[in-house]
Amino acid sequence: MTVLVAAFAAMIAVVGGTGIATGRATNADLRAVYLEDAKGVDLLARDTVNLLWARIHLTNFDSVSSPEELTKLLKDAHAMVDAANAAWAAFAKLPVPEADRARLQAADAARTRFVKTALEPAITALERSDLTTYRDLNTTQVPQLFAVYDAALQPLVKARFAYGQARFERSQSRYAMSVWLSGGLLLAALVLSVVARGVLGRTLVRPLERAIHVFERMAAGDLATRLDVATRAGHRDETARLMHAVASMQSGLQKMVGQVRTGSDAIAGATRQIAAGNADLSQRTEEQASSLEETASSMEELTSIVKQNADNARQASTLALNASGIAVKGGEVVGRVVETMAGINDSSKKIADIIGVIEGIAFQTNILALNAAVEAARAGEQGRGFAVVAGEVRGLAQRSATAAKEIKALIGDSVGRVRNGSKLVAEAGTVINEVVVAVKRVTDIMGEISAASDEQSSGIEQVNQAVTQMDQVTQQNAALVEQAAAAAESLEAQAEALRRAVSAFRVEHA
Known part of the structure; x- marks a missing residue:
């Protein structure tokens, strides 16, 4: 040419x-x-x-x-x-x-x-x-x-x-x-x-007619019809180059359609798996949302209970502080009683010398016993034993007042009894001191419990807010999962349409 x-x-x-x-x-x-x-x-x-x-x-x-x-x-x-x-x-x-x-x-x-x-x-x-x-x-x-x-x-x-x-x-x-x-x-x-x-x-018309036939078959979806270029292998004119280019284009188009078909099949399978996974994820998200709603309700109840416990702990701490004050006062009274008993013990030793003044001592003892009874009554259960002792002391004082003449005869026995009473009062003072220490410890513990209850209440409130936020996020995730499921279904439909469109082409199988 x-x-x-x-x-x-x-x-x-x-x-x-x-x-x-x-x-x-x-x-x-x-x-x-x-x-x-x-x-x-x-x-x-x-x-x-x-x-x-x-x-x-x-x-x-x-x-x-x-x-x-x-x-x-x-x-x-x-x-x-x-x-x-x-x-x-x-x-x-x-x-x-x-x-x-x-x-x-x-x-x-x-x-x-x-x-x-x-x-x-x-x-x-x-x-x-x-x-x-x-x-x-x-x-x-x-x-x-x-x-x-x-x-x-x-x-x-x-x-x-x-x-x-x-x-x-x-x-x-x-x-x-x-x-x-x-x-x-x-x-x-x-x-x-x-x-x-x-x-x-x-050199031109016949090759072009063959190329037109191949193009018509390609337009009909048949990519397997081959263009014979072997007869023109020795030529290097424009027509031969065109035929080789058409053959190369046909081969490339076959490969491309095959790859698209394989890719569309893979996309269709993947979209089906995605759709199934989204459906499963949607169900689990709904279950998680329901569980979070129940958890949120339980956290609200727990918050109410913890707040009530914190209030009770504060009240108990207040009562413990009051009891601690009372115990301290009782300890002071017992200390004074111990001192008084010591004085009685000394007086009993000298009772032979001061018998004349026993009535006055009995009167004072009666007054002290009355005060001790009042303080014991204030101490409640802890001061019950002391109240009994104070009552006996008062009775002794009354009997001492009425039987002053007989005390001399009984002085020996009274000295022994007073000595034993001093020991008991000393022991009672020790117990009262231990009670005071224990009450203070209880007060400190109740304060710590109250502070811990406040911290628990604040922490549970934060947890409650976090659970509420998690509930909202879970609901949003559920909506997103539904949208993803819808998108996956649409993608699956498009992949299926692409697969059907590509299946219209017929290619050679390797």
Whole structure:
């Protein structure tokens, strides 16, 4: 195909070059014919005609009947001479072949002699009314010198016609050669077109028909129809490259469709798994949301209980503080009782010396016993034993007051009893001190319990808020899972549609 295109291009170049060369040569000849030959002949004719008209005007002098007509005649004669001179000057400026230079010089000399020595002097004689000179010049010099000028001018005119005829013959010869060359090239083009038709039919049309058949099968979804390019394996023209490109495109399209089919099947399976996973996740999310709702309800109840425990702990701490104060006061009272019992013990040793004042001591003892009973009553359960002791002390004091006379006899026994009572009171004081320490410890523990309850209440409140937020997030996750499930179903439908669309293509199986 490249050779045919090159041949056609060469023929077109030859025809075009020949036409351009012929046209240029013909145009040059036509230009020369017009500018040199035709224009030169025209200028010579103008010169001759104007000179003849000037002679005619001079000859018409005899028919002039008035001075005005004479003036007009002379004016016209001068105008004719000027026009002739202008035409001759323009002719002299034209290109002149070397062979015509001598003719041009001879004609110019004859013309100058005619105009300067005959025609213009005759016109001047008329202007001066010198009729003798006028008639002499007009009858002798003017016709003779004009004949000489005309004889010298004819070779120039014939040469111009000869040059024009030669250029015309050259143009005709070139035209004939161009016609023969164009005819030969046209015949060669016809032969070459017949050859090109066969070559193009074998190298271009048939492969294109096979390619069109393959494209039609591909449009119908059949990608398995192969394009046979083995017969053109040795060719490297454009058609062979096109066939190889079509075969490569078909192979690439088969691979692409196969990959798309495999990918669509994989996408369809994956979307089904995603849809199933989303459904399972949605169910578990709903269950988790329900569990979180129950947890939130339980946390609210636990918060209420912890708050109630914190309130009870604060009340218990307050009561423990009160009990601690009472225990401290009881310890102080017991301390005073211990001191009093010590004094009684000392007094019992000296009772023999101070028996006179026993009634006063009994009275004071009675008062102290009464105070001890009151403090024991305030101590509650802890002071019950002390109340009993205080009651006995009061009874002893009363009996001492009523039986002061008998105390001497019983002093020995009383001293022993007082000594034992002092021991018991000392032990009671120790117990009361331990109770005070224990109550203080209980008070501290209750304070710690109250603080811990407050912290637990605050922590449970935070946990309750976190559970509430988790419940909200879980509900949002449930909504998102539902949306994801819907999107997965839509993706599955699209993947199925893609799989059905790709399944319309038939490809070769490896």
